[in-house]
Amino acid sequence: MSTDAPLKIAVTGAAGQICYSLLFRIASGSLLGDRPIELRLLEITPALKALEGVVMELDDCAFGNLVNIEIGDDPRKVFDGVHAAMLVGAMPRKAGMERGDLLSANGAIFTAQGKALNDVAADDVKVLVTGNPANTNALIAMKNAPDIPASQFNALTRLDHNRAKSQLAAKLGVPVTEVSHMTIWGNHSATQYPDLFNAKVGGKNAAELVGDEAWIENDFIPTVAKRGAAIIAARGLSSAASAANATVEHMRDWILGTPEGDWVSMAVPSDGSYGVPEGLISSFPCIVKDGKYEIVQGLELGEFSRAKIDASVAELVDERNAVTELGLI
C-alpha cells in the first residue's frame, strides 16, 4: 500500500448498529489518522435505503480525508480493489433457529464474500471479520478465497481483550493504561479464555497482583466472557460502539503496527502454535510489524490455562466440523 493514494476500505453490514458508530470513527481518522480513504459499503438490497441515510450523515460531517463513498449490494463491485475489508454484517440468531441453521445462513454470506474478495480485492487485502460467529465466518471466507494468503484473514477478539483490560484495571484500582500483555485465547464466544497469568499491570504479573485465583475463575473470566449478554440485558441491544471501537483498533494495529513492548489479541489462522490445530482461526497474543502479524511464542501455560484453551479450541474444532459437513469449506 502506498501512503498517499486513498486507501479503499470495504465495510459490510453498513446500515447496521455497529457501523453507525464504525463508519464515523473510520472517517474521522481513528483508523489511519489523516490518510485519505474511500469507503465501499455493502448491504443487502432491502437495507440500501437506510444506508443512503447513513451516507447523507457521513456527507454532513464534511470529513476532510473521506474522498469518496460507494454503496451497493453486490460484493464483487463493492470489494473491487479494496485494501481492507471489515466484514461486520452477518445473520443474527433468531428465535427457533438451530445452531446449524445459523452456521448455514452465515455460511452463504461468507462463502459469497470470500469468493468475491478472492476475485476482485487488492492482493494485499486485510480481511477482518466481526460478524458472528466471527472465527468460523472468517474460516469460511478464508477457505473460499484460495488465492489470498490465509494470513490475510483475521477475526475480532479485541473487544474481549479490551473488556478484560478494563475489568482487571477496575479490580486493582489502576488506570487501564497500566495493563499490558493481555491475551484472549480461543474462540470469540463464552468459551474464550482471558489470561491473567501472562498479563501485566505496571510491568508486574497480573495474576500475582490480584492474588485471588477464585476471583479469576469465578468472577473475572465469566464477566469478560458473558459481557455481551450483560449489555443486551441492560441496553436491550447488543454492544455496538464498543464493537466498532475494537474493530477500528484491530485493523489500525494490523496496518500500522502494535505498540512497542506490548501485544494484542487477534484471532488468526493457527500455525500450530500452542497446540492449536493448524488452520483454525483462534485468538492468540500477536504483535504486528510492517503490516504482518506474528503469534508471540514461548508463553508459559499452566494446567488451568491449558484446560481453558483446550476447551475453547475444541469448540472451534466442532464449528469447523459443522461447516465442513454443510459443504461450506
Ligand SMILES: NC(=O)c1ccc[n+]([C@@H]2O[C@H](COP(=O)([O-])OP(=O)(O)OC[C@H]3O[C@@H](n4cnc5c(N)ncnc54)[C@H](O)[C@@H]3O)[C@@H](O)[C@H]2O)c1
Ligand atoms: N466479534 C465481536 O466482538 C462482536 C461484537 C458485537 C457484535 N458482533 C456481531 O457483529 C454483527 C453485526 O452486529 P450489529 O449489531 O451491527 O447487527 P445489525 O443487525 O444491527 O446489523 C447487521 C447488518 O448486516 C446487514 N447484512 C446482513 N447480511 C448481509 C450481507 N450478506 N451483506 C452485507 N450486509 C449484510 C444487515 O442488513 C444489517 O444492516 C453481528 O453478527 C454481531 O453478533 C461481533
